[in-house]
Amino acid sequence: MSQLNRSTHPAPEFPEKILQFGTGVLLRGLPDYLVHKANAAGRFNGSIVVVKSTDGQTDEFQEQDNLYTVAVRGIRNGQSVSETTVVSAISRVLAAQTQWEDILRLARNPALQIVISNTTEVGLNYVEESIFQKPPQSFPGKLTAFLYERFRSVGGSKAKGLVVVPTELVTDNGLVLRDAVERLSTYNELGKLFVKWLKFHVRFCNTLVDRIVTRPTHDAQQALQTELGYEDNLLTFTEPYHLWAIEGDDRVRQTLSFADASTPEIIIEEDINFYKERKLRILNGTHTLTMPLGYLLGLETVADEMNQPAMSRFIESLMLDEIVPTVPDYGVPGMDKAAVAQFAHDVLDRFRNPHLDHLLLKISFQQTAKMQARNVATLQRYYEKFNAVPQRMALGFAAYLLFMRALREEEGQFIGEISVNDGLISYPITDEKAAYFYGDWQTVKIDDSATVQAFVKSVLSDATLWKADLSTLPGFVDAVAGYLNLLLTQGAEKTLAGVA
Incomplete structure (x- = not known):
């Protein structure tokens, strides 16, 4: 049985518009899946660069050319649902421990618009550290370093600000992350101009994600691979229901153009x-x-x-x-x-x-x-x-x-x-x-x-x-x-x- 890759499943390539911290199944089964759907419908036309922080191994993505399958199984409106989608939204997966300079280089990309994260519930916590380590240890440290590099490269441009969308299961996750970044900015003495740019041109959104996403059991994976006709070591299993509620204004709606009237499962409101x-x-x-x-x-x-x-x-x-x-x-x-x-x-x-x-x-x-x-x-x-x-x-x-x-x-x-x-x-x-x-x-x-x-x-x-x-x-x-x-x-x- 052949392995899933772009030779067996050709996929279009798009400009890198999203930086994502985290490789877990929730991100693969909800945000990445929805971005892929929008690309397929011709709405977003952007890809995702993923940062892996836990270790330096990205082989499982590279071996499949960053493709993976989402298998949707369950019940919707009382009816059985069985759908599979090969997701091609990810362009690259970079290891923070060994490819930090490549990640900082992405901060200079004028096409970049969005940062998404899903670390852990404690992953948003403030850790007092130098952001000039390569890399910083905490996720807020890495994000602050990335944003500072972005600020330096664009000269504080309003048009090159970013929308940050954390998906960690923490109340007011956007505000919690913003607070950690602001404290790190003060501790690292990054200057008033950066703090001003951060305040007015980087939007941190509170969010709610609701979808059960898992890795299939060994037996379920073997059965699904036999059904699909190829091997997929990133096979992702999820339920039909999904909701991604994001607290944002017109700027957020415009930036997150993968969400529109045709995607009722993505909600962008000023109050969620x-x-x-x-x-x-x-x-x-x-x-x-x-x-x-x-x-x-x-x-x-x-x-x-x-x-x-x-x-x-x-x-x-x-x-x-x-x-x-x-x-x-x-x-x-x-x-x-x-x-x-x-x-x-x-x-x-x-x-x-x-x-x-x-x-x-x-x-x-x-x-x-x-x-x-x-x-x-x-x-x-x-x-x-x-x-x-x-x-x-x-x-x-x-x-x-x-x-x-x-x-x-x-x-x-x-x-x-x-x-x-x-x-x-x-x-x-x-x-x-x-x-x-x-x-x-x-x-x-x-x-x-x-x-x-x-x-x-x-x-x-x-x-x-x-x-x-x-x-x-x-x-x-x-x-x-x-x-x-x-x-x-x-x-x-x-x-x-x-x-x-």
Whole structure:
């Protein structure tokens, strides 16, 4: 079987308009994929130079002439989707450790317009360092050095400013990155003229990316390569749904010309909080409220939850009846109640995707912090709107409390345990509040509902956990304690059957 390259798959070449920091699958499956689509439609006509910072190896790209395949598999509007695209948007991949001078040379390219990044969540953090190292160690250091070289080469030209679009999963990622660059500019004494050019002619955009992109498993890769008829060591696997929301003005819209009316999945607005809030409450919030119950049922993935009839009904009712009505809308097309409802149905399609192995245990990482950030405001809004207990939220919260019940500690790791099919399964509780719950659970006697009630009241009233006293919500303590008693005495399956 031949390997994918430009001999087997000829592709056009375009001017280098984008510098991208990062080679990961999210970038390949969302921004790079969308730029390729725009090129194919004759809208952007630009290519991407990629910087690899982690090591000096770029062989996997060079061997394929920077081509790779995106395999889209899943469900859209209830229908199965299977699409493959050979993406040719990348022109070069440069290793920061060995090709830094080539990267700085790109800063002098007058055609360059855009910088995209996806490092890590800590990758945007400020690191006090000289930007004149070759290369600087941090991503903000590398970006500052690149921008300074750009400034020097264009003489501070307004027309040669850049649009910087970070995609890291950090709140206000554009502002965080700008702050780090500005601090590095001061530390390195780059001068008032550079700081002025940076302030007025380099636009840092806050963004939201929403698409699950993965590397296929070995078996899936072999099957896909057999289907495609060629080898692809960069094969990228993704779901049909994708959204890239970018905070920007007319200048940003003009520069990011790969986005227009024909690409509704790319949204450029001066305020993208609607899209952030919608995703946080509906997708992320539902994950956090349903993961513990699904795991207590002995399920492993989100798709498993959707294939279990009672759990599937529970998830749909929780999302559509209790979460969706609380999500604020702006009352304008695209940001109204209809857009909220459509997103919810899209999320249900995504949850049902049989091609994604979205592990419940992976979702459980730092569950307490996620519960606070994603669901406390939703719970409070439900009470403001309906003045009643949201029963499915209450059950989800009770299952979370039971999931956080550690039976033992092993070398600093707290371990929980569930009974499934007459067997026991142990699992790690990867949560910084694990010790807190381990101590509080010692006060609970499973056959004594009064101790369960006291435990629930103590946890819900702890404002250090929730930034609010949830015990003041009428009936919520009783509802959570009632469900927790049922989970302890009857098990997850029977408890869910009484609600779903």
